[in-house]
Amino acid sequence: AQTVTQSQPEMSVQEAETVTLSCTYDTSESNYYLFWYKQPPSRQMILVIRQEAYKQQNATENRFSVNFQKAAKSFSLKISDSQLGDTAMYFCAFMMYSGNTPLVFGKGTRLSVIA
Amino acid sequence: ETGVTQTPRHLVMGMTNKKSLKCEQHLGHNAMYWYKQSAKKPLELMFVYNFKEQTENNSVPSRFSPECPNSSHLFLHLHTLQPEDSALYLCASSQAGGPGQVVSYTFGSGTRLTVV
Numbered sequence: 741a742q743t744v745t746q747s748q749p750e751m752s753v754q755e756a757e758t759v760t761l762s763c764t765y766d767t768s769e770s771n772y773y774l775f776w777y778k779q780p781p782s783r784q785m786i787l788v789i790r791q792e793a794y795k796q797q798n799a800t801e802n803r804f805s806v807n808f809q810k811a812a813k814s815f816s817l818k819i820s821d822s823q824l825g826d827t828a829m830y831f832c833a834f835m836m837y838s839g840n841t842p843l844v845f846g847k848g849t850r851l852s853v854i855a
Numbered sequence: 856e857t858g859v860t861q862t863p864r865h866l867v868m869g870m871t872n873k874k875s876l877k878c879e880q881h882l883g884h885n886a887m888y889w890y891k892q893s894a895k896k897p898l899e900l901m902f903v904y905n906f907k908e909q910t911e912n913n914s915v916p917s918r919f920s921p922e923c924p925n926s927s928h929l930f931l932h933l934h935t936l937q938p939e940d941s942a943l944y945l946c947a948s949s950q951a952g953g954p955g956q957v958v959s960y961t962f963g964s965g966t967r968l969t970v971v
Contacts, residue, residue: 744897749895773958775960782964783943783964783965783967784857784962784964785945785947785962787960831898835958835960838951840885840886840903840905840949840950840951840958841958842888842900842903842911843898843900843947843960844897844900845897845898846897847895847896847897848897
């Protein structure tokens with residue numbers, strides 16, 4: 741079975757600064773997807789960024805980028821130029837490669853952006 | 856609005872009540888999921904339906920009973936719940952074109968359930 745571990749329950753960052761959220765996972769699969777989701781107080785689970793395991797290049801989406809280390813099974817999220825609207829719970833998630841398969845989530849990291 | 860709608864948004868029920876949670880998706884997805892989100896715990900997968908067929912039941916107590924009458928609707932029927940069942944219940948849907956094709960995965964806003 742796959743597991744996802746987020747070791748930072750809470751983090752804070754000053755507005756306009758950069759913050760990195762950590763995620764490690766365990767799987768025997770070689771092909772899979774990794775995700776970062778954001779959950780603001782509205783409870784809506786919003787996809788931030790996605791990485792396909794077969795791609796060596798790290799995914800980027802505007803201010804969000806990942807550091808994907810497949811051998812180390814590590815998948816960290818870097819948020820640059822942090823904004824107040826980035827305040828939310830962030831969840832790392834794993835999904836196997838084929839068909840409709842469930843997401844496996846970590847416990848989440850609560851990020852607070854401070855003005 | 857994400858295309859996945861959950862009702863009600865909030866629900867308070869007694870331990871002897873029977874209630875149902877509803878999820879509806881208008882995205883043409885062919886799989887739907889129920890997740891339970893409790894404080895300080897990872898989201899827990901409860902049930903998976905692929906093409907209206909239940910393909911996974913993640914050791915969920917029988918006081919939770921899912922129903923998927925068609926690929927657009929998913930229900931979670933609740934009866935004789937316990938206070939520890941209080942949580943946010945999230946519905947999601949997905950569409951996979953086939954092995955290796957990127958899956959589109961969308962969540963609803965959840966139902967906040969309180970059992971008293």
